[in-house]
C-alpha cells in the first residue's frame with residue numbers, strides 16, 4: 001500500500017478507478033499506444049498496490065466483445081480472484097456503446113432499429129455482468145448518441161428514443177431484481193460533434209419524465225461540465241438537492257480544450273476544493289470515482305503516481321475544507337453575511353397575512369446596499385489556505 005502518511009487512502013474513503021483509466025494505453029487521435037496492455041487482473045493488482053477501494057469497468061474492459069461464453073466465464077473467474085486478493089470491490093459497472101463501428105450513428109438514438117436493439121441487448125448483458133460482480137450502480141454514458149448534422153434526425157425524436165431505452169432497461173433491472181441505481185452521464189461533445197443531453201442539468205430534466213424516475217440519477221463528470229464552461233460544483237449541488245447524485249466522475253479539465261481527463265485537481269485546484277468541500281459537507285456516501293488518465297508520457301510507474309496523486313489531492317483538499325470551516329476569521333465573515341434579522345416581515349412561507357405585511361413594509365435600500373460583503377477577504381483567505389501559508 002502507498003505510504004502517503006496522513007493522506008494515505010483507506011477503504012472508507014471509497015476511492016475507485018475505472019479499469020479503462022489505469023489501463024489506458026495512452027492512445028490519442030494522433031498517436032498510437034505508448035504502454036503495453038495490462039490484463040484485467042494486472043490492472044486490479046496495480047489498484048491494490050496504490051490503495052484504491054474499488055474498480056469499475058465497461059463490459060468490454062473485462063470481456064472482449066466477441067468472447068465465447070466459456071472465455072467470458074474464465075475471465076470473470078480470474079478477475080474475481082484478483083479482486084479478492086487485493087481486497088478490491090466493484091461498486092459500479094457500465095457498458096461500452098461507443099467503440100465498435102456498429103455505434104457510429106449512436107446507440108439508443110441511432111436511426112437503424114437494429115442498432116438500437118443491439119444496444120439494449122449489449123446493455124442488458126453488461127448489467128448481468130455487473131450484477132454478477134456485485135456492482136450497485138450502473139452508469140449509462142451514450143457517448144455516440146449525438147450528431148454531426150442535425151439533418152439526420154429531429155432532436156426530440158432522439159430524446160424519445162433515449163427515454164424508451166432507459167425505460168426498457170429499468171424494467172429489466174426490476175425484472176431481474178438487480179436493484180441497480182442507473183446513473184446517466186452527460187457530455188457536451190467528443191466523440192460526436194454534439195452529444196444529446198449535453199449537461200447534467202439536461203438529464204435532471206429528463207428523469208422525472210421516465211417510467212421509473214426513482215431508479216435513475218446522474219453521474220456528473222468534472223471534465224464534461226467544464227468543457228461546457230460550467231461551474232461543476234453547482235451542477236453537483238443541484239443533483240444532490242434532487243436526490244439524484246448516484247455517482248461522480250472526478251478528473252480535471254481546462255475549458256475550451258479536447259477531453260483532457262487530467263489527474264483530479266491538477267488543473268484547477270480551487271474548483272476541486274469547492275467540490276470536495278461540498279461532497280464532504282453534505283455527506284455524499286457514494287464512491288469517489290476517478291475517470292482520468294495518466295499523461296501519455298508515463299510508463300506504469302507513472303500511472304501509479306497518477307492514481308496516487310488523484311487520491312492524495314482529494315484527501316489534501318478534504319483537510320483544507322476542514323481548515324476552512326474551522327477558520328475563525330472565515331466564521332466571523334460568514335456570521336456577518338448570513339446575519340438574520342427580526343426587523344423584516346417573514347418572507348419564506350406564503351400566507352395572505354404575511355404577504356400583506358411584506359407588501360406594506362418599506363425597505364431602506366440605501367442602508368442595505370451599504371452593508372459590507374467582504375468577499376475579497378473571504379476569497380483571499382481561501383487562497384492562503386489552499387497555497388498553504390495560513
Ligand code: GCO
Pocket residue numbers: 058094095139140141143185187221249259291
Ligand atoms: C469519456 C467518459 C467515459 C465514461 C465511461 C463510463 O469521456 O470517455 O467520461 O469515460 O465515463 O464510458 O460509461
Ligand code: MN
Pocket residue numbers: 221223224259291
Ligand atoms: Mn469523460
Ligand code: MN
Pocket residue numbers: 141185221249291
Ligand atoms: Mn466519465
